[in-house]
Amino acid sequence: MNLEKNNAVVVLLVNLGTPKQPNTEEVRLYLKEFLSDKDVIRLPRIFWLPLLHLIILRVRPKKSAELYKKVWTEWGSPLLYNTFLQAGLLRKRFTDKTDPVFLIDVAMRYGAPSLESKILEYKNKDYNNFLILPMFPQYSTTTTKSIANKLEMIMKKNIGLEQQLNIFFIKDFHDDEQYIISSSNQIELFQNKFGKPKRLLLSFHGIPKSYIAEDEPYQTQCFATAKLIAKKLNLNKDSYDVVFQSRFGKAEWIQPYLAETLETLPSENIKDIQVFCPGFVSDCLETIEEIGDESKELFLNSGGQKYNFIPCLNGNTIFIDMLENLIRNYKNATINYKELV
Incomplete structure (x- = not known):
């Protein structure tokens, strides 16, 4: 591994997720993953899973797909577009030679691009340092902890991966x-x-x-x-x-x-x-x-x-300033994600 990659930090802006397309089948796949998460739905599995598969996933996807069609853009869902917008604006902040080098990208807890696919993509390019930045200002077990639990699943699934990576995790920024x-x-x-x-x-x-x-x-x-x-x-x-x-x-x-x-x-x-x-x-x-x-x-x-x-922060310049500062000072703002698992 060259010195630049050894010092580089892959920053993943992790948001909730989105279906790939605003159609019934893609929405069904997305909702299946989302509503199967034990951090989101804490009902007993023996009760919840039959209800999910026999009723909810047969009824809700069509209705949700119609709603997605109303807000869909040529770049995909608004959530996907706005998160990539934020990533693009951040990349412009790190064009100078900095130590370490920050590589800004996007991942989703559910749907694509998945957290696992992004980690493996950069690992296969010999990047070992990752900063996971959940895009949720307030910490919740239904969002941020779910991302930490997903990281744990990824590490258990890919044997030996955990020992090769340095993972930094931002818990919240509700009072930043x-x-x-x-x-x-x-x-x-x-x-x-x-x-x-x-x-x-x-x-x-x-x-x-x-x-x-x-x-x-x-x-x-x-x-x-x-x-x-x-x-x-x-x-x-x-x-x-x-x-x-x-x-x-x-x-x-x-x-x-x-x-x-x-x-x-x-x-x-x-x-x-x-x-x-x-x-x-x-x-x-x-x-x-x-x-x-x-x-x-x-x-x-x-x-x-x-x-x-009032529209959300999206590309608000001061918010991008905040993200930049969080990233540059990540060693002072991060925790071990295993503390949340």
Whole structure:
């Protein structure tokens, strides 16, 4: 191995994932992998797997494929496009001769390009140093820990691989100053163009409340992020709400729920709102369709008058600054992924 490769660090921006195409079969394959993850669905396998294969994977893929078709781009899904956009912007930050050399690429927890395929691709080119950067600001067992568990699976599957690699892992960046500044900046840029609302909703992805009982820090980190953003924007407690979206099933999830908030705000004479999702660094099906369209319809049908969704960070320059700094100082920001397994 030459000296440059020995010093180089392969940086993988790891996001959730996406089907290859917006058709029923590809969506079924994607959902099968996603919903089979024990970190995402913690129901007993003997109950969940028959339900998944006999009902959900027969019904849901067609409906989801139609939603993906609405947001699909010529470059693929919005999530894939935006994550590659971020990687491309980062590559421009590392064009000078630096020590070590950073190679920026993208991997997905589910679907393609898979985490395993990317690790093996670079290992076969004699790169042994990897920085795994989950694109989830707040740590959750359903996202970041799932990535760590996937790494463990990859190492067990490929015998001898673990001994050949140096893997660095970033756990979260929920209170990183530049992340907070970039989120605040994204909101301000939007409001400079469209005005300020009567109420700003900071909406995070929800998880079942039962997960919190297992020392899950996610909810605490979400509220901490929201508080820091509000402080940066000089918001008082009556001008913003923290809510949680995407609940499904009958189990209790962490609250307050976005849907219920949207239904009740108009009755409190809050009829002009904006929604920003700090937990999503890239726009995707969920932000565009659920938050951008479905939530807007719910709010307006409940008596609201003005609803705006603020786009995610995507290529926000300050956010790219933050990622660059995380990468350059990775030895101070990383953990051993096995601590999470």
